[in-house]
Each structure stands twice: as structure tokens, then as C-alpha cells.
Amino acid sequence: MVVLANPPVVDQIPLLRSPGPADYFSAVPVVDLSSPGAARAIVDACERFGFFKVVNHGVAAGTMDRAESEAVRFFAQAQADKDRAGPGYPPFGYGSKRIGLNGDMGWLEYLLLAVDHASISDGCAVPSSAALRNALNEYIAAVRKVAMRVLEAVAEGLGIAPADALSAMVAEQGSDQVFRVNHYPPCPALQGLGCSATGFGEHTDPQLISVLRSNGTSGLQIALQDGGQWVSVPSDRDAFFVNVGDSLQVLTNGRFRSVKHRVVTNSLKSRVSFIYFAGPPLAQRIAPLPQLLGEGEQSLYKEFTWGEYKKAAYKTRLGDNRLSQFVKA
Ligand code: GA4
Numbered sequence: 447m448v449v450l451a452n453p454p455v456v457d458q459i460p461l462l463r464s465p466g467p468a469d470y471f472s473a474v475p476v477v478d479l480s481s482p483g484a485a486r487a488i489v490d491a492c493e494r495f496g497f498f499k500v501v502n503h504g505v506a507a508g509t510m511d512r513a514e515s516e517a518v519r520f521f522a523q524a525q526a527d528k529d530r531a532g533p534g535y536p537p538f539g540y541g542s543k544r545i546g547l548n549g550d551m552g553w554l555e556y557l558l559l560a561v562d563h564a565s566i567s568d569g570c571a572v573p574s575s576a577a578l579r580n581a582l583n584e585y586i587a588a589v590r591k592v593a594m595r596v597l598e599a600v601a602e603g604l605g606i607a608p609a610d611a612l613s614a615m616v617a618e619q620g621s622d623q624v625f626r627v628n629h630y631p632p633c634p635a636l637q638g639l640g641c642s643a644t645g646f647g648e649h650t651d652p653q654l655i656s657v658l659r660s661n662g663t664s665g666l667q668i669a670l671q672d673g674g675q676w677v678s679v680p681s682d683r684d685a686f687f688v689n690v691g692d693s694l695q696v697l698t699n700g701r702f703r704s705v706k707h708r709v710v711t712n713s714l715k716s717r718v719s720f721i722y723f724a725g726p727p728l729a730q731r732i733a734p735l736p737q738l739l740g741e742g743e744q745s746l747y748k749e750f751t752w753g754e755y756k757k758a759a760y761k762t763r764l765g766d767n768r769l770s771q772f773v774k775a
Pocket of ligand 1: 545546547548550558624626649650651652723759760761762763764
């Protein structure tokens, strides 16, 4: 019989098989953002995986390091101090274990922040520490530029004019950008048992794209598009990882598919990740770009705005297929 050292700590969190060396995915597409072939490589990766890694992105290591060390300092505070910065709903601030509004749980704590233009929204009182806020703002401004370049490259690779057809949706006044700092503490109670706590359960992101950066602790897994096999993404603290979200799936009429992903916690090491979610303004119509529809080709999806999709998303459970209710019969 297996006796957990401290069973109640994980009793509400679903368990996953611990990843082994064979689960590591060595074929993650790597895009050199400074190379002339970046646009083609991005489109290829989006079609095959809905996921890729970005190197030579131009973001200074110091920007990432400062944001990471300030985030680590925030999460190291006493629980009571952190709880004063939350709860995460409605809808922004500090949250612990609860994800969304419908009962999803993960072995993590996080900061969920609204972004206005290129920094944390003035409406977000959290984080209150100037050092953390400044470090995150410097990071957000930099990662947002990476997201814009990726969206421009997507438009170029797909042959869409104007070049800013996609990036303008995020650059516009009123665009719905969100930033998340996730801290997955180690879960030693499960060490050696072959299973791990779910850090963030499987889901697709509703936005256009998400740009992730983590410390050197792995844990991110993606589901491969042919067959759905879960593979572990080797961590790389110097790179960004980009996910295709549901909205870009619709804009490309399913040519790109949003990638299912999740995070498995480590029994010994904590993982800290930053994710920038590039969303359009609430009134933006999300429908296939006319230039991508072939002769006589119809949209696979019913008409909706980003605001309608977001509202529907918040009624779903994390792992639900949120797009299915918008697929034409
Ligand atoms: C997934 C992507 C982002 O983290 C997020 C998440 C949001 C939340 O944590 O509040 C959601 C989730 C995400 C999709 C479905 C709903 C909403 C939790 C949840 C169960 C901030 C987002 O935009 O959508």
C-alpha cells in the first residue's frame, strides 16, 4: 500500500503520470526570429503543431531575469500577504489552486493581470510593489513586441495583406491582452510514486496566440495534433514558446489548430512561467480572413465577436472543447 507523506495537500488536484525521459519531445520546431525564413517556418509549425519555440528574439536576458526574480520574491511572501492581493476573481489579482470560475483546480498559485497598451492596466491594483510592477512592465513591453512580430510573420507567411492584418488586432486601442505569472511549487508528497500533481489542466487558449517563458524547470506538455499523444517540452529559459489559440484557428478557418497543453508539476523543483495572451478588442469579429478562403470555401464557424467568445469561455470547464459550440453544423 502506498502511504502519502502528506495526503490532504493534493486531495483536490487531479494526478497525472509523471513524465519520463521517453516523453521528451526533441522535435519542437525552433524559429529563429531574426532569419529571413522565419515567416515560412512559423506557418509550417502552426500547421503541424500549433506550437513552436522562438530564439534570437532580441529580448534581453536581464529583462527576463529581473521579472523572474521579482516574481519569485512575490510568491515567497507569507500566504496571508499574498491572499490580500486576491482572490483572483473577479477577475484579476492573486489566485491559488482555483482556475477559472467552474471548479478547476491545479497545483499552482498565480497572478493574473490585465494589460493596457504595453503595461499592467492602471485598474489592476495588484501587484502593489513598485519593483515587481516595473519588472513585469518591462517584460510585458518586450514580450508584446515579440508577439507582434510573430503575428506579422504569420500574415506574411500566409500571404495576407496588409502586413499588420493580425498584429493590428492586438495593437489597437482596447485590445484584450492578459498577462499571467504562474508559480508551480514542488509537490514532494508524490515523489517516487510515478504520478504528479496537475499544475494546470489540459486546455487550449482562447486568444490569438500566447507567448510563454519559464524558468529552467520543465513541466509543459503539448498534445500532438496527429494522435493526441502528450509530449513534454524541454524547458529553455532563454527562449519563448508560442501557442496557437482558438481565435487564430478560426481566423485561418482551421488551417492552424489551437494546441492542447497542460503543466505537470515537479516533485522537487518549482516552476515559474510568464504567459502573455494576445487578444483582440471585445468587439472584434472573429471569422476566417477572406484571403484565406478558397473559391467557394465556407467558414467552418458561426459568426462571433471576441467578447462573445470570451463570455462563453468563462462558462466552460478548463478542459472543454470551447470552439465546438461555434462550429457550424
Ligand atoms: C486559459 C488561458 C488563460 O490562462 C486564461 C484562462 C482563464 C482563467 O484562468 O481565468 C480560463 C481559461 C483561460 C479558459 C476557460 C476559462 C477561462 C479559466 C477557465 C476555466 C486567463 C484565459 O483567457 O482563458
